[in-house]
Amino acid sequence: MSLFFQGETMEVMIGGAKLELVEGDITRQDVDAIVNAANSSLLGGGGVDGAIHRAGGPRILEECRQLGGCPAGEARLTTGGNLKARYVIHTVGPIYQGGGQREAQLLTSCYRESLKLATAKGLNSVAFPAISTGAYGYPLAEAARIALKTVMDYLVQHPQIKLVRFVLFGAAAYEAYEQALRELLRVFPGAREQ
Numbered sequence: 280m281s282l283f284f285q286g287e288t289m290e291v292m293i294g295g296a297k298l299e300l301v302e303g304d305i306t307r308q309d310v311d312a313i314v315n316a317a318n319s320s321l322l323g324g325g326g327v328d329g330a331i332h333r334a335g336g337p338r339i340l341e342e343c344r345q346l347g348g349c350p351a352g353e354a355r356l357t358t359g360g361n362l363k364a365r366y367v368i369h370t371v372g373p374i375y376q377g378g379g380q381r382e383a384q385l386l387t388s389c390y391r392e393s394l395k396l397a398t399a400k401g402l403n404s405v406a407f408p409a410i411s412t413g414a415y416g417y418p419l420a421e422a423a424r425i426a427l428k429t430v431m432d433y434l435v436q437h438p439q440i441k442l443v444r445f446v447l448f449g450a451a452a453y454e455a456y457e458q459a460l461r462e463l464l465r466v467f468p469g470a471r472e473q
């Protein structure tokens with residue numbers, strides 16, 4: 280496993296894949312697919328949903344309209360429109376209500392189902408925002424741990440995915456993810472020693 284710190288980025292090799300943390304704007308990422316933290320209507324909203332539709336243009340919403348919504352924990356794929364990313368994977372995170380409504384299972388499913396869609400489409404690189412940690416109120420530290428653990432477990436079993444980048448909006452989110460990643464690396468069997 281190699282750790283590479285460069286200011287507000289962190290990289291870890293897991294299996295044959297690279298897992299990256301960066302601070303920035305997900306709409307600017309040059310990857311095969313970016314993941315949208317959508318709502319179950321898939322008809323747009325604020326936060327990262329609003330940013331992706333603004334940057335990607337109307338073709339994304341036109342395709343979303345054909346999909347007839349998406350239940351929490353599931354994922355749907357559309358064109359990336361005008362984005363650098365060819366595709367947008369829309370996933371619907373849980374609304375945090377204290378932790379007793381299967382929120383952890385649903386959030387885990389968002390990451391896993393998004394990666395399963397990317398794998399099925401033959402994609403190699405995916406960027407995620409911090410799903411559910413904004414309007415949906417999921418506590419950042421716990422959401423970061425779920426996000427990273429789910430993705431790390433998936434990467435060990437699915438070598439086709441070569442890059443997963445977590446794009447964190449602001450220093451607080453970045454630091455929460457970096458802390459969670461450091462803790463996971465201490466106990467994660469899949470990280471490759473280099």
Ligand code: APR
Pocket residue numbers: 303304305306316317318323324325326327328329330372408409410411412413414415416417446447448452
């Ligand atoms: N790039 C990366 N991350 C971003 C960006 C961006 N351009 N804009 C916001 N974020 C971050 C937020 O800071 C937060 O950490 O994305 C994370 C998720 O926040 P939200 O976008 O509020 O998403 P979520 O908490 O999952 O709530 C989803 O909000 O926008 C509506 O339609 C959406 O109803 C749905 C709900």
